[in-house]
Amino acid sequence: MQKHFKFFLFVFVLISAVNTANAQLTDLARVEYSYIPKNNSEDSFDRFRFLLNYPIKMSEDAYLLIGSEYSRITLNLEDSYPFPTSNLRRLHVLDFNLGYTFKMSENWRFGAKITPRLASTLRHKISGDDIFLNGGVYAINDRTKDKTASKPYRLVLGLTYNTTTGIPLPLPFVSYFRRVNEKWSYNLGVPKTNVKYYINENNIIQTFVGIDGYFANTQERFSIDGKEADSVSLSLVLAGIGYEYCFTDHLVWYAYTGYTLSMSNRLRDENREDVFKLDNVNTFYLRTGFKFKI
Numbered sequence: 158m159q160k161h162f163k164f165f166l167f168v169f170v171l172i173s174a175v176n177t178a179n180a181q182l183t184d185l186a187r188v189e190y191s192y193i194p195k196n197n198s199e200d201s202f203d204r205f206r207f208l209l210n211y212p213i214k215m216s217e218d219a220y221l222l223i224g225s226e227y228s229r230i231t232l233n234l235e236d237s238y239p240f241p242t243s244n245l246r247r248l249h250v251l252d253f254n255l256g257y258t259f260k261m262s263e264n265w266r267f268g269a270k271i272t273p274r275l276a277s278t279l280r281h282k283i284s285g286d287d288i289f290l291n292g293g294v295y296a297i298n299d300r301t302k303d304k305t306a307s308k309p310y311r312l313v314l315g316l317t318y319n320t321t322t323g324i325p326l327p328l329p330f331v332s333y334f335r336r337v338n339e340k341w342s343y344n345l346g347v348p349k350t351n352v353k354y355y356i357n358e359n360n361i362i363q364t365f366v367g368i369d370g371y372f373a374n375t376q377e378r379f380s381i382d383g384k385e386a387d388s389v390s391l392s393l394v395l396a397g398i399g400y401e402y403c404f405t406d407h408l409v410w411y412a413y414t415g416y417t418l419s420m421s422n423r424l425r426d427e428n429r430e431d432v433f434k435l436d437n438v439n440t441f442y443l444r445t446g447f448k449f450k451i
């Protein structure tokens with residue numbers, strides 16, 4: 158069972174890195190709210206997320222991308238726990254993004270980014286334990302706007318590096334999107350696999366399986382049953398339905414609702430080993446927001 162969980166954690170962090178990478182390369186601005194209640198409890202989790210990227214044109218087919226993403230996570234822990242919960246009420250995750258992309262050929266584009274991250278409760282001065290470093294390189298074959306393609310598609314291949322995995326090696330990923338016809342499309346891979354139905358080009362519904370979560374340093378260490386906790390993480394696998402309304406080709410409002418297939422909210426020690434399980438009971442999930450994309 159322990160081996161299975163460690164494998165799941167590895168896959169979750171890998172997909173989380175890809176999720177961040179894809180969003181930072183394609184979204185210029187995003188405002189988002191997520192909410193997860195806890196079954197049979199007053200506990201809940203919510204998150205506000207804000208992203209802003211600014212592209213700078215370097216040449217005809219090359220851009221420098223600078224920006225940042227901020228998440229404010231609230232853990233409403235109202236149940237009784239064998240440790241003080243006030244330190245965990247607010248978590249802050251702040252990314253600074255620096256990316257570069259250029260066209261390698263008619264159909265292929267290269268992208269790279271480096272993302273220093275601050276992930277912490279921020280109740281005290283920032284230390285090295287609050288800082289993480291993420292990054293990645295990508296090759297993108299995008300024919301979604303190619304009018305000569307009978308079934309437009311986009312293929313993304315890449316390598317990502319994420320210090321929260323605890324694995325000092327680049328991690329591979331693959332994502333494939335295809336527009337089957339005027340009414341249907343699908344995306345296979347990470348961070349989300351979905352099937353979309355286009356009522357029209359402005360109104361889109363979908364079914365999906367995806368993931369979400371966070372990882373942050375607690376700053377204030379505390380002991381539980383002889384073990385010392387210094388970080389907190391949440392990993393989710395979820396399925397549901399979603400709706401998108403496209404005001405323009407670039408401005409989109411979206412809303413997703415579903416149910417978690419797997420949920421793990423845990424306190425960890427400095428070696429990323431489990432110290433205490435905050436929650437692992439599946440429940441409902443809600444996420445909504447606006448995004449301005451490339």
